[in-house]
Amino acid sequence: MYATAFLDLPPLHRAGGTVRLPGSKSISNRVLLLAALSQGQTRIEDLLDSDDTRVMLTALDALGCRLQRHGPHSLTVHGLGGQLPVRQASLFLGNAGTAMRPLCAALALLACQHGAAFELSGVARMHERPIGDLADALRQLGCPVQHLGQPGYPPLRVGDGAPHALRLAEPIRVRGDVSSQFLTALLLALPLAAQQQAIEIEVVGELISKPYIEITLALLARFGVAVQRQGWQRFVIPAGSRYASPGQIHVEADASSASYFIALGAIAQPSLGHSGITIEGVGLDSIQGDIRFVEAARAMGAQIEGSANALQVRRGAWPLKAIDLDCNAIPDAAMTLAVLALYADGPCTLRNIASWRVKETDRLAAMRCELSKLGATVEEGPDYLRVHPLPADGRGWQTASIHTYDDHRVAMCFALAAFNPAQLGLRIEDPKCVAKTFPDFFETLFGVCQAQPSHIPVLCIDGPSASGKGTLAAELAARLGYHLLDSGLLYRLVGLAAERAGLDTAAAALQQPQQAAALGRLAQQLLVRFEQGRVWLGHEDVTDEVRSEAAGMAASRVAVVPEVRAALLDLQRNFRRLPGLVADGRDMGSVIFPDAALKVYLTASAAQRAQRRLWQLQERGESATIKDLLADLEARDERDRSRSAAPLKPAEGALLLDNSALSIEQSVQQVLDWWQASPVLRPSAALE
């Protein structure tokens, strides 16, 4: 997950390959609750691991439900089977509607049956999302429900610690036109009280988001409860209904998450060797209503083939065909259509989406505002959005910093704007908001997208030994969410690998052509990985060894061999991957990435650097004298400056940063300020 303040997307060019998507949020949270309420054990496979499911799991755990983990996506729920081991708890449910609404109903009923009381709260936005209609329905049943903040909104308290008889004889009336989750909540909870008599629910007003009720009914059936219904108005839970665990249940991939990749296939030219995007884990047999996004994308021109559990998407009509669509059945995936509309041949109208106003943010206002930033004309009605496309020749598109309102879907759907024909990059603010349903969304996206190599931004930090390049580069990479190339380590790795292979790395030996050629071959075959601060040579973790002074000296000797430098050139350039790279070394800006967006030449006085090196060694428990260290540094500086291949000097256009008197944070800020001013968010050279 990108936990950075923002993520800059370079212009994207092509896409192709296969994605396996995380589990459905709607199915995961329903299955978790049903399993917890059932008798017996349920093993759940392919469960979504995200903020929304985590709050549900934490709540179930706090309620005394035993959860046995087998892995991040697999667990066994030991059902409560009518018991309630914990009678009082405060549950924090984040911004998960699928946790707040169903738990509110289930706990209200359990609280009445067992004489318990529970408080339910969430993030600030959750306290602006309505729940009053559900509370009203629960009060009809005789359940005490108290709003602890604003009337009609969470936080709330269900139950009052005393048992209450439930009033089940009359139909329970619930409004269906604000959120379908109120009806879902009742449907999931009421089988707890239907042992003796049938319970009827009557929907007041036109039910919205109907396919989500179908998910609820399908999953209730898997847990042994067959709800009878008349259209969308009347639902009956038959007398004698009782949850029965299916034993094992698999969660299909999230169809709303699939919409971003279906859209990707519809707008991106396939990358070489691929015919488009393949999505695995969800297909035409899905029980999720958002699978109907496939029809909308087809109507816009996408070529989609589907099987039970997979989809293949290719770009068809281009520009896309404009649509005018009632999106009430696909409220979540419809946001993706709003961005696809930018690539259409006329204005697209998305209708009947008033519920957008009470989701993670006011999505009608948010989409209008952010689409407008890209240059589009957008009409926002009370319950519709009309998006006028931007020209296919690229004129009129603007780069933008997309505000994401802590709404995962805003972040995910706007990533598709990086395919704009103007080849403009764009910034996604607070990318970690995708954690609600798809923590690895951007990693998955980058796994199938391609940018033109020259568009992938590189920030080079070059400079002499012990100037603090490594620390600065690692911190910058972390703040920008970029890959990191510690090129100094590559040379150290060659040095280490050479010594292990029995090659003589003494300066004199390296003058011999045969020896130099052997070293070049070894460098070419180097199997190196940098992973979470560890360095791997083949299957061996060599993190500590590679940082030793001995490896450093060997690195400095092998680095002057032209054959080694040539072999490492390709290896280093391969680190230039989406979304960008921070490269730390001595010739990053001058030789390896001469077209880098920003080159920094980092220096500090030799005395300062010797002092820092001494502290570093002391921290590791090694001893040295400042005098020796200074002499070593000066000798190494001299060797670096005077070597014939790529001598150490500031690259053309490099900005000089002397950090002798700067803290790490000050250096980081300085470089970030330069980076903000660099051409990353600016039109590509092609259009200038």
Ligand SMILES: O=C(O)C1=C[C@@H](OP(=O)(O)O)[C@@H](O)[C@H](O)C1
């Ligand atoms: O029941 C569900 O799983 C959901 C129902 C929909 O909400 P509304 O019924 O409020 O539209 C949907 O937007 C939400 O993401 C998930």
Ligand SMILES: C=C(OP(=O)(O)O)C(=O)O
């Ligand atoms: C509306 C959404 O979430 P929630 O389940 O919190 O309602 C959503 O995921 O788009």
